[in-house]
Amino acid sequence: MFRALQATFGIAVVVFLLMPIFAILPLAFTSSVFLNYPIPAYSMRWMHELTTAEVWRTSILNSLIIGSGATVLATVLGTLASLGMRRGALPMAGLLRTMFLLPMVVPAVVLGVGMQIFLVRLGLASTYLGVIIAHAVLCIPFVIVSVSAALQGIDPTIERAASSLGARPVTVFRRVTLPLAIPGVVSGAIFAFATSLDEVVLTLFVAGPNQRTLARQMFSSIRENISPTVAAAALLLIVGTLCLGGLGALLRWRQGRKTAAAAA
Amino acid sequence: MRPFIQFESVSKAFGSVTVVNALDLAIEKGEFVSLLGPSGSGKTTILMMLAGFERPTQGAIYLDGKRIDHLPPYRRQMGVVFQNYALFPHMTVAENVAFPLEMQRVPRAEIARRVERALDMVKLKPLKDRRPSQLSGGQQQRIALTRALVFEPSVILMDEPLGALDKQLREHMQLEIRELHKRLGLTIVFVTHDQSEALTMSDRIAVFNAGRIEQIDNPQVIYDTPRTRFVAEFIGETNLIEAKIASVDNQVARLSLGAGLSARAHAAGGLSAGQTASFSLRPERIRLGMAPEGSNALDMTITDCIYHGDHMRVQLARDDFSLVARCERLAGHWTVGAPVVASFDPRDCTVLAQ
Ligand SMILES: Nc1ncnc2c1ncn2[C@@H]1O[C@H](COP(=O)(O)OP(=O)(O)OP(=O)(O)O)[C@@H](O)[C@H]1O
Ligand SMILES: [Mg+2]
Numbered sequence: 001m002f003r004a005l006q007a008t009f010g011i012a013v014v015v016f017l018l019m020p021i022f023a024i025l026p027l028a029f030t031s032s033v034f035l036n037y038p039i040p041a042y043s044m045r046w047m048h049e050l051t052t053a054e055v056w057r058t059s060i061l062n063s064l065i066i067g068s069g070a071t072v073l074a075t076v077l078g079t080l081a082s083l084g085m086r087r088g089a090l091p092m093a094g095l096l097r098t099m100f101l102l103p104m105v106v107p108a109v110v111l112g113v114g115m116q117i118f119l120v121r122l123g124l125a126s127t128y129l130g131v132i133i134a135h136a137v138l139c140i141p142f143v144i145v146s147v148s149a150a151l152q153g154i155d156p157t158i159e160r161a162a163s164s165l166g167a168r169p170v171t172v173f174r175r176v177t178l179p180l181a182i183p184g185v186v187s188g189a190i191f192a193f194a195t196s197l198d199e200v201v202l203t204l205f206v207a208g209p210n211q212r213t214l215a216r217q218m219f220s221s222i223r224e225n226i227s228p229t230v231a232a233a234a235l236l237l238i239v240g241t242l243c244l245g246g247l248g249a250l251l252r253w254r255q256g257r258k259t260a261a262a263a264a
Numbered sequence: 265m266r267p268f269i270q271f272e273s274v275s276k277a278f279g280s281v282t283v284v285n286a287l288d289l290a291i292e293k294g295e296f297v298s299l300l301g302p303s304g305s306g307k308t309t310i311l312m313m314l315a316g317f318e319r320p321t322q323g324a325i326y327l328d329g330k331r332i333d334h335l336p337p338y339r340r341q342m343g344v345v346f347q348n349y350a351l352f353p354h355m356t357v358a359e360n361v362a363f364p365l366e367m368q369r370v371p372r373a374e375i376a377r378r379v380e381r382a383l384d385m386v387k388l389k390p391l392k393d394r395r396p397s398q399l400s401g402g403q404q405q406r407i408a409l410t411r412a413l414v415f416e417p418s419v420i421l422m423d424e425p426l427g428a429l430d431k432q433l434r435e436h437m438q439l440e441i442r443e444l445h446k447r448l449g450l451t452i453v454f455v456t457h458d459q460s461e462a463l464t465m466s467d468r469i470a471v472f473n474a475g476r477i478e479q480i481d482n483p484q485v486i487y488d489t490p491r492t493r494f495v496a497e498f499i500g501e502t503n504l505i506e507a508k509i510a511s512v513d514n515q516v517a518r519l520s521l522g523a524g525l526s527a528r529a530h531a532a533g534g535l536s537a538g539q540t541a542s543f544s545l546r547p548e549r550i551r552l553g554m555a556p557e558g559s560n561a562l563d564m565t566i567t568d569c570i571y572h573g574d575h576m577r578v579q580l581a582r583d584d585f586s587l588v589a590r591c592e593r594l595a596g597h598w599t600v601g602a603p604v605v606a607s608f609d610p611r612d613c614t615v616l617a618q
Contacts, residue, residue: 161350163337164315166367166415175363179354 021238027231035226046232056229059217060236065128066213067196070135074192077136078143079185083177086151097144104141111137112205119206126208134206135199139192146191150184151177183251190248194241266329268293268451269314269419274323274333276309276475283309285475287323296445296452298462301472302498307455310472311421314453316340328418338367343412345422349404351396357407358383358392364415382414386440402433409441413448423455438465459499463487471495488546493616496544503545503587505613511537516610519543523583527560529613542616545608550589552578553596555607562587562606569598580606 027035031043050056081100085093103111115134116125124130154177162172203216212220218233267290276284284306291297299307312318313325316337325333332340343364351360358379365375383389386406396404405425412420425441426434442465445452456462462469463483470480471494479491490496493504507519510526517531519541529543555561564587568579578598580587587606591598598604 155348155350157346157348157350158352160315160317160337161344161346162352162363163317164340164342164344165364165411166338166341167363168338171367176352176354 021234024231024234025238027228028235030228030231033227035228035231046228047235049227049229050232050236053229055212055217055221056214056233059212059214062211063197063214066131066135066211067193069128069132070139070196071189071193073132073136074139074143075185075189078140078188078192079147079181081140082144082147082151085148087156097148100144101141103137108138108199108201109205112202115202116205125206126211128211131203131207131211131213134202135196136192138199138202139195142191142195143185143188146188147181147184150181153184154180183254187248187251190244190251194244197240198237266326267291268295268328269453270326271310271314272324272326274310274313274320274325276306276313276318277321283475284313284320287475287477289470289477289480291451291453293451294449296442296450296454296465296467298454298456298466298469299472300456300459300462300469300498302457305472306475307457307472308423311344311423311453311455314419315342315344315421341415341417341419343415343417343420345405345408345412345420345425347424347427349396349408351404351408351411353396356393356395357388357399360396360407361411361414364411368415378414382410386410401429402437405429405437406440409444413444413450418451420450420452421455422452424457425454426456426461427458434461441465463499471498473498488612489614490544491617493542493544496614496616501547501588501590503547503550504616505543505545506540507543508540509535509537517541517615519613521562521585523585525562525582525585527562527608527613528610529615530611531615535615544614544616545587545612547577547588547590549608549612550580550587551607552589552591552598552604555605559607559609560613564604564606566598566600566602566604569600580604 026039027037028046029042029044030039031041031045032039050060081096084090085097085100090096112134115137119125119127119130119134122130124133158180159172159176162176163169167175197213198215199213200215200219203211203213204219207213207216214233214237218230218237221227222230269289269291271287271289274284274287274289275282287310289310299310301307309318313320313333316332316335316339320333323333324331327340352363355363361379361382362375365378370378379392380389383392386409388403388406388410391399391403396407399407405428409425422441426437429437438461441452444450454462454465463486466483468480468482469486471478471486473494479486479495486495487499490499490502496502496504505519505521507521507527510518510520512518512531512535515531517529517535518526519529520526535541551559562580562582564580564582566578567581567586570577570579574593576591576593576598578589578591580589589606
């Protein structure tokens, strides 16, 4: 009885979470000019619009540029930070870790306001670099969480063994630590890219008209002219995110299998 | 001339806890020395100081006449085998074994040749393209050993390398390591808490207790004449006898054992009449039945008889004085409750330091 209730509740939550997504997706293929049901006929017209109209094309391109930039920046910095905080090499590593994870919990608006003031000072407001930095700040916690977990999983005696076999610290890092941490770095990068892809709030604050990302463009187009291109863009984002998520899951699965085999 | 490896009053403290206390230890080239002791006695710490992963708080460590305690591990040229093998999980077996040679910038062709030969030596060449996770525990152990040997280090350090293997495989590997030690003339420092492993493998055993060496000597001396109560109890099984010295005459002490029994023991010196001392008497040194000329003979009663497969363990008592004797199964038939004469040579009764 209780189990049935649990199952029903679970399904209800899933439906509640997924409903908006399923509601919007069919509209990407409507032939009507309105973003609502019923769908008179199916067509690729809005998908076509998405890939040909100038604003949409640049926004997709911007998302890719900013996403890649933020991913690279966040992955490098996040990985370095995780390495630094490893095994209490630093005093107050715990406090530092909390600080690094702060962007996850600080309201994005607050971050946005601060970020804008800061970037204006630096002369980076409304530039690609500015947006990339802002996105990277949001992405770094994901990289840190993921890389730290991977580093935690490395048996320190393996590094000791390398060292006793004649490897200098840099070589130990290059030949042993890094290769073993790479799955964590890659999944951190995937999270980072996905985060940057759907980030709107910070972008509203720091991006100029030239750095409109896809998410930002969807946000404004739904207020200006409610065309089904938004649904097409949503479809694109969902497919992109699903691909990234799938890739991440695949990596985690492979890593899990490898460590399970190593532990056996 | 310094010994090959020398610890000179080395101490190690973690915070306020002293783990190794003013250790002096000398190991000759080509020697197989076991560090034996209970958990927490500081064996790993000593090995890690030798390998360079821990720094002594005090004292100096020498290798081949040179002081090494300030050198990082990668400059010490020691092959370390860890308890959990510590193979590189992302490299194949061959890559694992090649690693130390690459670190020494050995030319590629020679690396391939030496890896091949080393894997041949442990009969694992067919597995060279596998990952460590695809090997059994014993195979991983052998690869770890090969990896530590292949770059011809001056010393091999092993920290309970056989701890994770089952009994049969462990015994097989013990023989294999001993064989390698003899054939290649290796200097090996071997940490274990398994006393039979230490006895069968080592040239010398250092018995540790709480960061100090209780006794260091060859296995036979350690077993036959343990110097302290700790060593007597830790290595093998023993009868600990508390006795009052009745008289000392010409290196032979007459003991009164209680329950009206008395016996003679060869006193190593330092004993005087009237004092109380502890003695160790190995169960297999006690004979039941007839007493040969010149041996101690005690009239006792059999209280229990335990079957151990290849031998019997016979419990003897007289009032509150008791002994355990180990007898061959075919040596006789013992009935519980029957009186028996237990005899032993005065030389087998070893006095222990207080
Ligand atoms: N890094 C450390 N910090 C603090 N204490 C330590 C550290 N390493 C070891 N110790 C302590 O030092 C003592 C000796 O440890 P060690 O590992 O040398 O023992 P061991 O003889 O190898 O024991 P075992 O047989 O269980 O491996 C232990 O009490 C341990 O708690
Ligand atoms: Mg240990």
